[in-house]
Amino acid sequence: MTPLVLQNTLSRQKEEFMPADGKVVRLYCCGPTVYNYAHIGNLRTYIFEDLLHRTLTLHGWGVDHVMNITDVGHMTSDSDSGEDKMQKAAQREQKSPWELARFYEDAFFVDCARLNIIKPNVAPRATEHVAGMIALIQRLEAEGYTYETDEGIYFDTARNTDYGKLAGLNLAAQMAGAREDVNIDVGKKHPADFILWFTNKPTHIMKWPSPWGEGYPGWHIECSAMAMEYLGETLDIHCGGIDHIPVHNTNEIAQSECATGHPFARFWVHGAFLNVVSPHAEASGGKMSKSGENFLTVQRLIDRGYDPLAYRYLCLTAHYRSELAFNVETWESLNAATKALGKIYELKSRIGENDDLSEEEYARARQTVFDAISDDLNLPRAVAALHEAKSYRLWREFDSVLGLDIESRSRAAVATPADADDLPAEIVTLKQQRDDARKSKDFPRSDALRAEIEAFGYTVGDSPTGTVVKKNLL
Numbered sequence: 001m002t003p004l005v006l007q008n009t010l011s012r013q014k015e016e017f018m019p020a021d022g023k024v025v026r027l028y029c030c031g032p033t034v035y036n037y038a039h040i041g042n043l044r045t046y047i048f049e050d051l052l053h054r055t056l057t058l059h060g061w062g063v064d065h066v067m068n069i070t071d072v073g074h075m076t077s078d079s080d081s082g083e084d085k086m087q088k089a090a091q092r093e094q095k096s097p098w099e100l101a102r103f104y105e106d107a108f109f110v111d112c113a114r115l116n117i118i119k120p121n122v123a124p125r126a127t128e129h130v131a132g133m134i135a136l137i138q139r140l141e142a143e144g145y146t147y148e149t150d151e152g153i154y155f156d157t158a159r160n161t162d163y164g165k166l167a168g169l170n171l172a173a174q175m176a177g178a179r180e181d182v183n184i185d186v187g188k189k190h191p192a193d194f195i196l197w198f199t200n201k202p203t204h205i206m207k208w209p210s211p212w213g214e215g216y217p218g219w220h221i222e223c224s225a226m227a228m229e230y231l232g233e234t235l236d237i238h239c240g241g242i243d244h245i246p247v248h249n250t251n252e253i254a255q256s257e258c259a260t261g262h263p264f265a266r267f268w269v270h271g272a273f274l275n276v277v278s279p280h281a282e283a284s285g286g287k288m289s290k291s292g293e294n295f296l297t298v299q300r301l302i303d304r305g306y307d308p309l310a311y312r313y314l315c316l317t318a319h320y321r322s323e324l325a326f327n328v329e330t331w332e333s334l335n336a337a338t339k340a341l342g343k344i345y346e347l348k349s350r351i352g353e354n355d356d357l358s359e360e361e362y363a364r365a366r367q368t369v370f371d372a373i374s375d376d377l378n379l380p381r382a383v384a385a386l387h388e389a390k391s392y393r394l395w396r397e398f399d400s401v402l403g404l405d406i407e408s409r410s411r412a413a414v415a416t417p418a419d420a421d422d423l424p425a426e427i428v429t430l431k432q433q434r435d436d437a438r439k440s441k442d443f444p445r446s447d448a449l450r451a452e453i454e455a456f457g458y459t460v461g462d463s464p465t466g467t468v469v470k471k472n473l474l
């Protein structure tokens with residue numbers, strides 16, 4: 001069997017992967033901070049992690065998949081400044097931080113289910129694991145890796161000789177530029193030092209007693225404590241978005257390895273961004289933010305008539321380490337994904353179980369797809385090979401990884417609604433003109449063209465791919 005190869009951020013190269021015990025993969029993924037709906041850019045990371053989980057299963061291993069829920073301690077800046085995201089959002093929505101957390105946690109899992117993301121085996125909440133975090137900080141304190149300021153307990157990065165190895169950071173260079181760093185004012189010895197436990201936050205609602213006074217944990221310690229509690233001191237794979245490399249994951253490594261003396265994770269695997277582009281908007285490009293109209297949720301896709309699985313399919317068409325561009329003016333990538341997905345679902349009615357492939361050809365195509373998936377999850381190559389094979393059986397077989405609901409969505413040969421191919425030329429022309437009018441947002445003209453088409457005895461509807469026209473039956 002072709003081995004599974006993964007790009008390890010730690011070594012900056014592809015390495016052959018096997019779980020340490022040869023049987024069950026201990027997989028940890030940084031989970032959501034539950035203060036708002038997840039945007040589809042965040043969800044791209046969870047789709048990538050789901051593809052990894054399913055690929056590990058394809059290779060015959062069990063997967064012990066843990067993903068935390070951050071419901072306290074993640075500040076508005078990923079380094080420790082600003083306000084707690086939970087507390088800020090709770091004030092905005094006039095809810096308690098606990099109510100807010102449960103609400104958005106539920107919403108997150110609803111979105112995941114709509115995208116066929118397999119639920120992790122355990123999704124521990126930070127607020128329910130504070131004791132483990134305190135114990136871990138005490139371990140660091142006993143080894144001399146911490147110091148106290150007016151803000152709380154900090155991790156002393158200067159004591160960690162290989163600090164920053166994941167991102168290739170240079171502490172001395174950071175120190176040189178530190179004068180402009182506002183964080184140094186709060187009593188930090190080095191700008192890279194990070195908080196383990198906040199004290200002295202009298203207005204903070206979520207607080208716990210600790211050896212250092214009432215307070216709450218920093219975001220980074222949460223992941224280390226929960227990962228080790230459920231998966232042991234050395235994980236097989238730790239995943240996250242690439243934005244987590246320089247601060248969050250780097251700090252997880254520092255505090256975990258200083259506490260235990262073992263490597264924290266054997267493999268670090270990171271997913272790239274969804275890059276939302278809006279060519280005519282002033283602020284175009286960049287990472288999708290939680291504010292502004294580029295904030296796309298799964299619900300917004302549904303409201304616009306898209307199948308959430310079309311978004312999942314779109315994510316399969318780009319390698320997880322490549323940026324995926326999403327044009328929010330034309331929505332063209334999602335329109336194309338919708339079309340391609342429809343073609344897959346139609347395969348059953350078009351060719352059924354008996355494709356043209358001989359046993360040998362089927363086996364060869366199967367191997368090509370398997371090899372592509374095993375090569376650092378090269379799903380774009382796998383999907384291309386599947387399209388080329390034109391085999392419903394093969395798509396169905398690999399749907400255990402793709403997660404596109406191919407069996408349940410595919411229809412056996414039934415009458416399909418009339419599409420453009422069956423329409424008279426004059427209707428096709430009017431339909432095209434209406435699509436153009438809608439594209440240029442000329443709605444009065446689009447309405448006039450709708451009326452014109454209807455006058456010929458057709459029903460006119462809208463779909464993500466444009467105007468849909470059906471002949472009236474009566």
Ligand SMILES: [Zn+2]
Pocket residue numbers: 029030031223248
């Ligand atoms: Zn994390």
